[in-house]
Amino acid sequence: MAPPGEQMPQATEWKRKVEAYRETLTDAQPDILVMIGSDHFHQIFLDNYPQFLIGKAASYDATFYNEEREFGLPTYTLTGDEGMSRFLHQSLLAQDFDLAFSNELKVDHSIVCPIITLRPQNDLPIVPIYTNIFAPPLSSPRRFFELGRAIRKAIGDYPSDKRIAAIGTGHLSLELGGPRQFMETGPDPEFDRKAIDWLRAGDIEAILASVTHESMEASGNATHGFLNFILMLGVAGSTEADYIDNLDLFHTMEAYFTWFPKEIG
Amino acid sequence: MSKYYVNKFLFTVDRDPRLLSRYTEEPRSFVSVWEQSIGSRLIGNEAEASTAHAFTEEERRALIEHDFVTLFEMGAHFFLNLTLFIGIYDEPYREKLGPLAFQRAFASKLGHWRGKAYPSIMT
Numbered sequence: 001m002a003p004p005g006e007q008m009p010q011a012t013e014w015k016r017k018v019e020a021y022r023e024t025l026t027d028a029q030p031d032i033l034v035m036i037g038s039d040h041f042h043q044i045f046l047d048n049y050p051q052f053l054i055g056k057a058a059s060y061d062a063t064f065y066n067e068e069r070e071f072g073l074p075t076y077t078l079t080g081d082e083g084m085s086r087f088l089h090q091s092l093l094a095q096d097f098d099l100a101f102s103n104e105l106k107v108d109h110s111i112v113c114p115i116i117t118l119r120p121q122n123d124l125p126i127v128p129i130y131t132n133i134f135a136p137p138l139s140s141p142r143r144f145f146e147l148g149r150a151i152r153k154a155i156g157d158y159p160s161d162k163r164i165a166a167i168g169t170g171h172l173s174l175e176l177g178g179p180r181q182f183m184e185t186g187p188d189p190e191f192d193r194k195a196i197d198w199l200r201a202g203d204i205e206a207i208l209a210s211v212t213h214e215s216m217e218a219s220g221n222a223t224h225g226f227l228n229f230i231l232m233l234g235v236a237g238s239t240e241a242d243y244i245d246n247l248d249l250f251h252t253m254e255a256y257f258t259w260f261p262k263e264i265g
Numbered sequence: 266m267s268k269y270y271v272n273k274f275l276f277t278v279d280r281d282p283r284l285l286s287r288y289t290e291e292p293r294s295f296v297s298v299w300e301q302s303i304g305s306r307l308i309g310n311e312a313e314a315s316t317a318h319a320f321t322e323e324e325r326r327a328l329i330e331h332d333f334v335t336l337f338e339m340g341a342h343f344f345l346n347l348t349l350f351i352g353i354y355d356e357p358y359r360e361k362l363g364p365l366a367f368q369r370a371f372a373s374k375l376g377h378w379r380g381k382a383y384p385s386i387m388t
Contacts, residue, residue, distance in 0.1 A: 040344055041276055041279075041342070041344060041345055042280070045272075045273075045276055045308055046269055046272055046273070046276075046388055047273075047307075047308045047309075048308075064280065065280060065281070065282055066279050066280050066348060066352065069282075069352060070348060070351060070352065070355075134344070135342075135388070136385075136386060136387045137387065176343050176344055176347050177333075177337065177342075177343030177344060177346045177347035177371070178337070178343055178372070178375060178378065178383060179372050179373075179375040179376050179377075179378050179379045180372065180379065181347070181368060181371070181372045182365050182368040182369055182372060183372075217382075217383075221343050221383055222343065222344070
């Protein structure tokens, strides 16, 4: 972490918000973490790009030289859960979601940053799932939502008394490598406000009526990371969020949501 | 035109500190070396060559000149085009002009694209 003189002005508030968000995961007392993120041309490239991919390995290294260079990320080793990976993969195939798989996956910041922020003790096994939000053409917003529903069903069907949390990372409006990058706000604050309201209410119909690949592109060339939020709403089940927070960082709006499982009657 | 091959250049160089250093110091000779002996390697298989792609003259020139504006306009992937040149220019800009100076200069050089549909990155 940067020394206090070099920290961004929001550092103290960011830390407070992340710690409060972390408590929602701690309170859920999880045993296994299903981590949904997206590779950013670290292991996966255009010679062979899957729309969706599941990691099936006993451990996962992180991260990459160019992420250490650019973000100062530390290296990590995350423990996997091959049994859970295998079950999820087969369940998703049976639900007609044909995920690619990897038995040797080095994960990037999309998986490691939520571990650093939400589970810094890194003491739980993970199952990583990667989505393509990055190399067009992309799957439809509805497909992301439906994959979320299928992941939720697979988790529910897992024959175990383990407690499983799903953690997804994505973003609201974002521009990278374009004229609207690194402004004082994200490239489309109006989209950000609407997106937070949709997720707060769990309003998938409003999202699907408004959000297209073209509309995301217009909100910022990297806004397609919002597709992972849509997927997570699928995992949650288009219901009101139990915990909502956000923070306006200098170039993007961060938003944090938690849905706790409703007890099955 | 090969957007894929331009992206392959950016991808292979960004991920390897030795290649990045050579591309920073001697871009003209490095691009030539890359075309002769690196670009043709099938990713993930050092022993196999691929003859599927080559640069156009304009792509070669843009890479030699670190011309990220032209690369953006050709539809190079925004993430690779940004991270590679951050890797080269972030530090010198920061030392002279402060944090994020390069990122903001990058945005400013693309200012004429504000409000327009960007060139497609689809490959």
